[in-house]
Amino acid sequence: MSQNYFIGVDLGTTSTKAIVFSTSGAIKGMGNQGYKIIVPKPTWAEQDPEAIFSAVIAAVRDAVDAAEISKSAIAALGFSAATHSLIAVDAKNYPLTNAIIWADNRSIHQTEQLKQQNIKHDLYLRTGSPIHPVSVVTKLMWMRETNPDVFEKAAKFISIKEYVFYQLFERYIIDYSIASATGLLNLKQLDWDEEALELAGIRSEKLSDLVSPTHVLRGMKTRHAEVMGIAPDTPVVIGANDGVLANLGVGAIAKGEVAITIGTSGAVRTVVDTPLTDEKERTFCYALTEKHWVIGGPTNNGGIVLRWFRDNFCAPEVETAKQLGVDPYDLMIEAAMEVSPGAEGLLCLPYLSGERAPYWNAKTRGLFFGVGLHHGRSHFIRAIMEGILFNVYSVNVALQELTGDIKEIRASGGFARSTPWRQLMADLFGIEVLMPEVYEGSGFGAAVLAMYSVGAIADLTEAQKLIRITYRHKPDSHLVSTYHDLFPLYERLYQNLENEFSAIADYQSQAIKRT
Template sequence: MTSMTQTYFIGLDIGTTSTKAIVFTPSGAIRGTGNIDYQLLVPQPSWAEQEPETIFAAVIQALKQALEHAGIAKSEIGGIGFSTAMHSLIAVDPSGNPLTNSIIWADNRSVAQADRLKADGVGHQIYLATGTPIHPMSPLPKIMWLRENLPDTFRRAAKFISIKEYVIYRLFGEYIVDYSIASATGLFNLRKLDWDEEALRVAGISKQHLSEPVPTTHILRGMKIRYAEEIGIDPDTPFVVGASDGVLANLGIGAIDPGQVAITIGTSGAVRTVVPEPITDPKGRTFCYVLTENHWVIGGPSNNGGIMLRWFRDEFSWPEVEKAKQLGVDPYDVMIQAAEHVRAGADGLLFLPFLSGERAPYWNAQARGSFFGIGLHHKREHFIRAVLEGILFSVYSIGIALRDLAGGAKEIRASGGFARSREWRQIMSDMFGYEVLIPESHESSSFGAALLAMHALGAMDHLQDVKKMIHISHRHEPDLERSSVYLELFYIYERVYYNLLEEYKLIAEFQKRLNN
């Protein structure tokens, strides 16, 4: 068992816009941080890529930076845990050299392949087996796209791997993938905990093209000496393969028991809850990913989180922006203060926030945003409140799907940029009709990675022990009168969405022609 005396654990989170390394004390306090930003590459419309070597260099530098900031000795490092964004795909040659950039979750080039899988029915069967919704984010249609559009690259590829697998291969010289990242590929059978034969057939690849699946608690030792020296650690420092950022965020805020729902709203949004066995949705609304073999995370991502409020600020909220400049405060604070004076439901103004299409629960890339119910009595502050509520309506729709699958919530734990606003937190409590708890921010995915490393290395006996390390900074009880307003409006919100399905398709096709 790892000693808890003067032992620190590092959570390494390889994200979409940056890689963060955070050194945590055994009690969960932050001792040191490192953060390296990088660019998202958009070589063509609807494409989204990252350069693998840039990400690898960021991993080395973030770890080095965090350790220098922490000022601890090599011997005080108890272990390092990995967290990474899901759904990335890199084709590599027999020597491990990338044949493509890392094609990330936001890439939509494989829309046609995903649509074809949905249309012929095989996609739904693969979803039920793998837990990954059929969507261009998933590596399954991405591999199909490569096979059909870059056949020479496809033939030359020895492996199809994620960015985490690339980093681990560079550091340790072996191809392994944790069950969590594997379960987000659309290629991994949740019940067999191995690659799914039907998904492999559809992708046109074999098991040999993929890494060896291992538990999220799998321990790696023997890092290549040159990288260990560059970081400033002992080559035998234990690394725990870890999991995806989404499931680790649940662990990082203590939402790991059935009935505890984690809601994250940053640029995008997500709703997740932990169940003791894999559950997929007959209606295909939710994902199911692995945390450990006894902890399965079901939920759904929303494209449309805080980025909607930023869009409204940039395009329509210039009076609030100017006022904020004069007062020397954040424009969002001024916008939300204006919205506080508007009644729940924005006096009948609804915002469907599908400016980037939508993932869960609709999985409709052609959905588009709209304001509905506009009247002469509506002012700018009504629109601001409608945007705040519309973002939460999209999150609430995912919560409805989870309720159908796992039962009602007992507790909601929320995190992300939205949690800085008292009013926005209260709207969430009112809309969901439950108490909302806001844990103190620990960079939840990094913290989750460090916690899983503690557990894997024997420094924490049970994952439930994490709750002793998490402090709640705010609690909000629902106002039942406002809850009834939101319940009535959500019924209208969903009717508007479903009644516009054909129109979404027509306007999306029109917009696509304009951009060609």
């Protein structure tokens, strides 16, 4: 074909990125447009849908300009998007609300109500989506109970991605992948789950039409295509959610391969060939295609915990970093690596933002355990790094119980740029850690899915041929033993404090109201 470039568009939490890839996987050009998270009340998190749509248009335009390619050279666009957003739109297709995003915890009361009902377990087994404030089901319950006027006026309930596609094509469609993260999709039937709809208080007519993640659209509105620098009839693949596409983007799609992403938050995922849920409700199950399903778990507490410690307790490192012209994180990690594994008996439960997998408990709170007079700032940094990885490891334990032994980890995210972080992961997990050259996994995954959808590649496994491994880290058996001795203590701390987490979270909630 004369066209030989594919564009991956990734609608993220803080920005939309558009990346032009060649068929060999090389990056030709990039665009990145940021936007704000709106916090109208404590624990709430929203975004302006129009700001995100504008960012999509501008990011694609910037990527095409940077690539210096003609419209005819663009074979297709593929889309990735964050999950769990909710927008109510009226009969004239105008938003009645901002997008309530994944980081929003306003529906915690509705979540607790569902957890107390006998239907919770069956609902999870059918939908593959654990009950949590992140779920669209609980967000809809909150809206129905607290904002009934808007709830009744809404003609459609959609996600950010659906909003973007409506603006481009004037069609309300949703891919199985985004839908499977709502808690409203029956995984086996690939249709809206009637009992979940009843809980949410809506009919299927108020949701978008379901399509495969490989669904191809043509005929974009001319005015938007012209601004983006693409032809209106360019194939646009609806794509999937950012988590499952990250697996595709780093090449973790075969049995025994796990993708671990740690940025602000974190995630652990592996691919299976049929929908698979966990009797203990620790993991999600989301669609990549009808033949590929991704199971795993997201964590709220990744690099955000280290950032919190930097901002509040590491002024000396920050000041020294300014003087030396280096990243303060590099100095913090360097200091942490001077401390022995296990931080000399200091453990961190890094739940500063509640937690999703594996516990799905929004009321968890952060904890340092074992603090002694011999512990200094570097010990706390090491304990935070290890605590983040212990939590991620606990998700990996669940995956191994469901799928068998893990043979390889492919790492991505901001943490993966740090050699000590990667080695620490290998030592704690006891598994070789590989770092692919591709650092925009979701965007590349969207482009690869587009290649597959339009016939440029015959199978998704061909993605691995496009990925070069830049680093490999083998575990140190002595350190593996050290961490595996500590992990049971880490788990017991959570289990023994589960009720106390709820108590302190309730106290904090009341304290915030009083102020």
